[in-house]
Amino acid sequence: MSAELYLEALETPRARGGRAPDVFSPTGWVPMREYPLDEPVDFAIVGTGAGGGTLAAKLAEAGFSVVAFDAGAWWRPLSEFASDEEHQQKLFWTDERVCSGDNPLVLGTNNSGKAVGGSTVHYAMVSLRFRPEWFRSRSLLGYGVDWPIDWQDMWHYYREVEQVLGISGPVRYPWGPKRPRYPYRQHELNASALALARACEAQGIDWTSTPLATLSAPRDQAPPCVYRGFCVTGCSTNAKQSVLNTWLPRALKGGAEVRDLAMVGRIETGPDGLASGVHYHRDGSWHFQRARHVVVAGYAIETPRLLLNSACPRYPDGLANSSGLVGKNLMVHSNQAAWGLVDDEIRWYKGPPSLAISEHWNYCDDNKDFFGGYAFMSQGPLPAAWAETQVGNRGLWGQALVDEMEKYNHQVGLKIVGETLPQERNRVSLADERDAYGLPIARVSYSFCDNDLRLINHAMRFLRGGLEGIDAREIWSETEGTAHLMGTARMGDDPRTSVVNADCRSWDIRNLWICDGSVFPTSGGVNPSLTIQAIACRTADRIGDMARRGEL
Amino acid sequence: MSRRYPEYDVQSKRGGPSWNDVTRQIVDARLAIPREPRFLDATQWTILCALCACVVPQPQNRPEVPLAALIDARLLADHGDGYRDARLPPFRQAWRIGLAALDAEALDRHAEGFAGLSRTQQDELLADAQAGDLVHPAWQGMPSRLFFSLRLAHDIAAAYYRHPVAWNEVGFGGPAAPRGYVRLGANHRDAWEPAEARPGAESRARELNRHVR
Structure with a gap:
């Protein structure tokens, strides 16, 4: 084990004394403004991932005083990220959580980060826009609920985020309304991606190179991607454009303070019923930061956990919970795959894991026996992750496992990001068990519904057909697996059926905001990070507008 | 080879x-882990060694990847997954119960501890665990199927394929x-x-x- 090596960032907070780690340097620092505890800052933001980190930058640049908190460490990718699946688990949220339901979730790897920059530090960089109709899925497509935001408004903000992240993508995107050219050229396709292309052509549907948040040319202090293939364990070159190396440097320059290793355990409310600040644990003790506004951006498990753990006599069911919906409607993406064997050497460990994509079944509604859609992408699991799939999904062990693993370099795979429907029974609640801070841990209950299973069946039939179309052999379906987290504090137009409004402002407490994947009313069939950042950009602009009008 | x-x-x-510095050092540390148990007792260690040989059989013509030591080190660090199926107890407890239960099943069935069984008998017992057919009171209500797939086989296979020798084998x-x-x-x-x-x-x-x- 390597328990002691390269874990200093987990032991002592780094952002203090007027400086924070420079993520573009192996050991350097950048200046950071600091704010006193006893004077209220304009915004205390809990979480620095796709929601909180983005918002911190935008609000600081708009002139607000901002302190952002993250329970995780502030890593320097150039000197502290190994090319190693085991060691890099240091990026995952590994505080205990209990998972139940018909389909207990697997957390960590593809849905729960614990680091400054959040899960974007280890995300697969897939940066997709929602299909326009999904923002009115109830009215236009007959399922789920409508969002309170117009699609054209969101597409404006998608454009902003794509520019900030320097997304590498195709010249022409095959699906949906015309969109501007991506800022950086698409990446070269690896053999795994070309297998997807051939499978799509065999099935007669469109495919394209995946819009990715990893650079295809140099940009400021970041180099282009060198196709290491360790993207989901953390990028050690900074080619990956994450919140850690895009929005947060901007936040610091704009005057925000970011406190690492700072676990917020409770939001305080005053006699007026408004939020007055946050209690957080750092350096071995609890502190209280006063704030005029509190933003919760802890993602779809920690956000409801914090709101529920902040219950008080005035709000006995937790904060922002008059609808009773905090923690409910937890959504994931179904993440099933079809795998097969080919004669060619594929060597899918080279390059970003999902270089090619088809969104055909997100945009085509013909002959579907289910609501919603799914994207599917080419794959490139590293050896231990591949072994876990063989053991967990295929039940292999012993010589059968060893023999199968030897075929590693000849495998191809097509994996879905499938929409699941919101269900109130899927929820985050508090367990009796407590964590190291003395806080009740989260209980996460998840079960697919019949529609989710019909979608998965459709996808498996289609993807197997695609692999048969390229003469793959030994085709098998991975029938378990989920990715991403959404819901649990949904946005809407009605305080009785939603937790926040379109501006991410809670209905119950006007200076309490929620800005992360929790606010999604529906999940869509695409990875959520681009949409979370777009919502954060929109929220920041709305806050600026409201402040100018004196409505904050 | x-x-x-x-x-x-x-x-x-x-x-x-x-290989950058951080990678060299953390892989070196993994290769240098002590070969003796530091968390498990002697009985548990013997059972674990036998289980590792079943889950990932290794060739005789090269030094063995010390799988049991890697699992023991993880237990010592109490490095769980960060989440657990509600039907399973926490990481260390699941392993303690599972090792004892497989030994109890072996004694019941063959009047011999798990490590003393023939390889065929061991494999049969593990196949029954995987199928969820083992219900000895020593399991303390933990489903043998889940222990097998989410802890035993999962943890051992992951430890093996995180080792450079396995990377050679699969051509990574x-x-x-x-x-x-x-x-x-x-x-x-x-x-x-x-x-x-x-x-x-x-x-x-x-x-x-x-x-x-």
Whole structure:
């Protein structure tokens, strides 16, 4: 084990004394403004991932005083990220959580980060826009609920985020309304991606190179991607454009303070019923930061956990919970795959894991026996992750496992990001068990519904057909697996059926905001990070507008 | 030695541009873990060693990957997954109960502890665990099926395929920072990647693999 090596960032907070780690340097620092505890800052933001980190930058640049908190460490990718699946688990949220339901979730790897920059530090960089109709899925497509935001408004903000992240993508995107050219050229396709292309052509549907948040040319202090293939364990070159190396440097320059290793355990409310600040644990003790506004951006498990753990006599069911919906409607993406064997050497460990994509079944509604859609992408699991799939999904062990693993370099795979429907029974609640801070841990209950299973069946039939179309052999379906987290504090137009409004402002407490994947009313069939950042950009602009009008 | 990738040794790249300092040090630390148990007692250790041999049988012609020691080190660090199926107890407890239960099942069935069974008997018992057919009181209500798939086989297989010897076996390029890769297309190989021994081309693969740096 390597328990002691390269874990200093987990032991002592780094952002203090007027400086924070420079993520573009192996050991350097950048200046950071600091704010006193006893004077209220304009915004205390809990979480620095796709929601909180983005918002911190935008609000600081708009002139607000901002302190952002993250329970995780502030890593320097150039000197502290190994090319190693085991060691890099240091990026995952590994505080205990209990998972139940018909389909207990697997957390960590593809849905729960614990680091400054959040899960974007280890995300697969897939940066997709929602299909326009999904923002009115109830009215236009007959399922789920409508969002309170117009699609054209969101597409404006998608454009902003794509520019900030320097997304590498195709010249022409095959699906949906015309969109501007991506800022950086698409990446070269690896053999795994070309297998997807051939499978799509065999099935007669469109495919394209995946819009990715990893650079295809140099940009400021970041180099282009060198196709290491360790993207989901953390990028050690900074080619990956994450919140850690895009929005947060901007936040610091704009005057925000970011406190690492700072676990917020409770939001305080005053006699007026408004939020007055946050209690957080750092350096071995609890502190209280006063704030005029509190933003919760802890993602779809920690956000409801914090709101529920902040219950008080005035709000006995937790904060922002008059609808009773905090923690409910937890959504994931179904993440099933079809795998097969080919004669060619594929060597899918080279390059970003999902270089090619088809969104055909997100945009085509013909002959579907289910609501919603799914994207599917080419794959490139590293050896231990591949072994876990063989053991967990295929039940292999012993010589059968060893023999199968030897075929590693000849495998191809097509994996879905499938929409699941919101269900109130899927929820985050508090367990009796407590964590190291003395806080009740989260209980996460998840079960697919019949529609989710019909979608998965459709996808498996289609993807197997695609692999048969390229003469793959030994085709098998991975029938378990989920990715991403959404819901649990949904946005809407009605305080009785939603937790926040379109501006991410809670209905119950006007200076309490929620800005992360929790606010999604529906999940869509695409990875959520681009949409979370777009919502954060929109929220920041709305806050600026409201402040100018004196409505904050 | 790998059959498919003869003479490929991912560690021959250790001093080259594919391994940065942090990777070298953490892999070195993994290779240097103590071979003796530090968390489990002697009985538990013996059972675990037998289980590792069942889940990932290793060839005799090379030094064994110390799987039991890797699991023991993880137990010592109490390095769980960060989440658990509600039907399973926490990480250490699941392993303690599981080891004791498999031993109790073996004693019931064969009047011999798990480590003393023949390999066939061990494999049969594990197949029953995987199917969820084991219900001895020693399981304390933990479903044998879940312990097998989410802890036992999962943890042992993951430990093995996080070890450089396994990377040689599957033909994985291994650590890749900062150099990365250039040739991404099918059947294209960078000079620092393993060469596969296609039938009739074994000696060529051997030669190429000797030059991997």
